[in-house]
Amino acid sequence: MAVEMTGKFIQKESPKSFSHSEMAEAVLETLTLPAVVSKDECIYCFESPYNEPLALNASPKHSLNICLNCFQATCNRHVPLHTRVTEYACDTIHSNYLTIAKVEKPKQENVEENNNNKKIKLQVIETSEDDTHNTIWSLQRFNGENVPRTVLLKSTDPDISSTALEKIEKILKAKSQDFEDKKNSWVLEISTCPHTENFQIPSKPENTVNLNQCSSCDLTQNLWLCLHCGNIGCGREQIGIDGHS
Numbered sequence: 001m002a003v004e005m006t007g008k009f010i011q012k013e014s015p016k017s018f019s020h021s022e023m024a025e026a027v028l029e030t031l032t033l034p035a036v037v038s039k040d041e042c043i044y045c046f047e048s049p050y051n052e053p054l055a056l057n058a059s060p061k062h063s064l065n066i067c068l069n070c071f072q073a074t075c076n077r078h079v080p081l082h083t084r085v086t087e088y089a090c091d092t093i094h095s096n097y098l099t100i101a102k103v104e105k106p107k108q109e110n111v112e113e114n115n116n117n118k119k120i121k122l123q124v125i126e127t128s129e130d131d132t133h134n135t136i137w138s139l140q141r142f143n144g145e146n147v148p149r150t151v152l153l154k155s156t157d158p159d160i161s162s163t164a165l166e167k168i169e170k171i172l173k174a175k176s177q178d179f180e181d182k183k184n185s186w187v188l189e190i191s192t193c194p195h196t197e198n199f200q201i202p203s204k205p206e207n208t209v210n211l212n213q214c215s216s217c218d219l220t221q222n223l224w225l226c227l228h229c230g231n232i233g234c235g236r237e238q239i240g241i242d243g244h245s
């Protein structure tokens with residue numbers, strides 16, 4: 001019995017070639033970091049990563065998942081949506097996330113205390129732009145809807161390599177987009193078009209779209225509907241003349 005179990009154990013272990021931390025290294029190694037990262041609100045619902053001070057051993061209620069493909073943040077509820085949307089719109093499935101939770105420090109806690117007692121936590125504090133909050137993070141792989149995510153690396157791990165830590169710190173320290181910027185860059189990233197830049201919401205709802213005339217001039221024939229923004233423009237541009245579609 002004991003022999004058989006040992007045999008099974010070895011068999012099960014041998015095909016595994018990479019540990020989670022090695023997988024994390026591989027993910028981080030290939031990352032090209034943008035100057036600006038969205039990490040304040042879910043791009044779909046405004047969920048924030050900020051938490052009140054935690055009770056002992058409690059886990060944070062609020063967290064965000066920074067997509068390591070497009071560096072947009074989504075809440076836990078919207079990670080499946082994000083992977084579905086990007087699977088259609090992009091070449092790669094967005095499945096790796098840096099999950100962050102910002103936890104307000106208890107009032108009496110100070111840096112000196114951390115210096116003496118918790119070396120790992122101190123690193124985390126240094127990565128936070130915010131003196132009033134600790135950032136708890138983990139590198140997670142999304143495996144599909146209703147399947148648990150794989151935690152590849154987390155801020156409380158004892159032996160994070162300096163290269164991995166450096167990359168993660170860069171993401172945490174990167175300039176943060178406010179929500180409006182974030183929304184615009186997301187729109188621009190997947191569907192840039194000149195019409196969206198000066199797009200205005202029509203003031204008279206009953207007159208919103210005239211399907212029979214160019215939105216910018218009087219032409220009523222050879223009209224083109226922009227599939228990005230719904231603009232109707234004349235087709236002169238499509239044959240090389242200055243037009244409006």
Ligand SMILES: [Zn+2]
Nearest residue numbers: 042045075078
């Ligand atoms: Zn959300």
Ligand SMILES: [Zn+2]
Nearest residue numbers: 067069070094
């Ligand atoms: Zn993404």
Ligand SMILES: [Zn+2]
Nearest residue numbers: 193194226228
């Ligand atoms: Zn367009």
Ligand SMILES: [Zn+2]
Nearest residue numbers: 193195226229
């Ligand atoms: Zn357009």
Ligand SMILES: [Zn+2]
Nearest residue numbers: 214217234244
């Ligand atoms: Zn026109």
